[in-house]
Amino acid sequence: MTSEAITVLGLGNLGRALAEAFVRDGRSVVVWNRSEAKAAGLAATVASSPAEAVAAGGLVVVALLDHQAAQRVLSGVDVRGKALVNLTSGTPDEARELAGWAAESGAEYLHGAVYAVPQTIGTDASSIIYSGSSVVHERWRETLALLGKVTFLGADAGRASGYDVAILSGMYGLLGGFLHAAALARVNGIKAGELTPMLLSWLTDLQPALETFAGEIDAADYAGGESSLAMNQSGLATLIRAAQAQGVPFAALDSLKALVDRQVEGGRGEESFARAVESF
Template identity: 85%
Template sequence: MTSEAITVLGLGNLGRALAETFLRADRAVTVWNRSAAKAEGLAATVAGTAADAVAASGLVVVAMLDHQAAQQVLTGVDVRGKALVNLTSGTPGDARELAGWAAANGAEYLHGAVYAVPQTIGTDASSIIYSGSAVVHEQWQKSLAELGKVTFLGDDAGRASGYDVAILSGMYGLLGGFLHATALARANGIEAGELTPMLLSWLTDLQPALTMFAGEIDGGSYAGGESSLAMNQSGLATLIRAAEAQGVPFAGLDAFKALVDRQVAEGRGEESLARAVESF
């Protein structure tokens, strides 16, 4: 083992991209995967077991399917003195649980959330947020930067996942809204390609509103009311009725209106739409 050697556990799409990126940077890379065939074509050392792979390097990057798989792979492995960087998707609680396990077993733990598709790992289009061990972040920052832009969020191992689940929720809300928008458009003979430029323009114009809402939420003051709950309650009711009439109802709209309805029922109708966050 050399202190600069790197191990990658898991060779799915992300794990293989990580290994390839480290190899392009002339790192000594050891890889392990349940199916050794996944390592074909990689100019890396292929370990026979996860324990052998971990023993080979100072930095161990974990990229498994899910938290349970990461736990199973690491259980029983000697990780003393290792820097564990876990890029496996999971919840904040998952990250904190594994950080606790690492500490109890003599390892430093850093959790990361990847904002890139595998093809862009190692390019300017890739960014990864991390939280957990500042020691790992500082010692291995150069190596981590080879994967993409590095942002360190502090010593709470769950913080990166906290950002991640919030960002992904926003993403899926946007994607669900987009797909419903295209279904509504098609019901009126409008192609998705025709709709999308106008939708993108409108969504871009909404950016200042999101910044304003964020300030209201953080400040706990919703008195502005430029986009009031009552006004949006009415707008949502019309939109839901239109979607149902055209045969493309969307439960997401009903759920959003239920949040607004709750606040209006409490006498908050003239306050900002941002107050709907309190319904959660």
């Protein structure tokens, strides 16, 4: 980890943006991509193989399609003494697996999850959470800050991915809900652009409820909730009936109601809606 050069493996939309952020700061950057054409116009040294690229840099940033691609590219590469920062999406256990491989291979491993679109990498709108090697975090913190806000979550290499899959689940739940809301609005002659400001206002007002639910979940204490399971069971039943009647059913609503039903059937109907988390 003595070399100041930075290696970037993978030049998809994210990888290219990462490399460009390092180049803008005047860093010496070495890149590798399966198709060298992706490096066109990039002021970086293009390596002919992953092994050549890794050998050139002290910091090796991996941004590939998935965990399996990262495994294939790194397989057989000498990573001894390198700082590996893997920004490839995957599961917590996959991150821990690569961290174990890195340790056995003589490298330090840091796993990251990116909260940015490629065009915002390197700006205040970019944030990346990391977990794994504190050695890499401390040694390369200022360099990693070129990509976006740095948050270190501790030594468990899988922790960043643990946050990531939870956050992405919330995101896709929100996006799915929005698309269904737009479909419901459309069948009633309401444009999505007309609906969205009112929806955003309501979702903003819901923030205190989410914070309350989080406290209840962490304490496993659901007594006295203002938003009871029984009340939400009735509300979900009405919404499901309305969606079906208008020809736009949404299985996610049925799944959510099933979680609520399980708790109500167990005699918990007067407890907080947050208790539905226990049905998972």
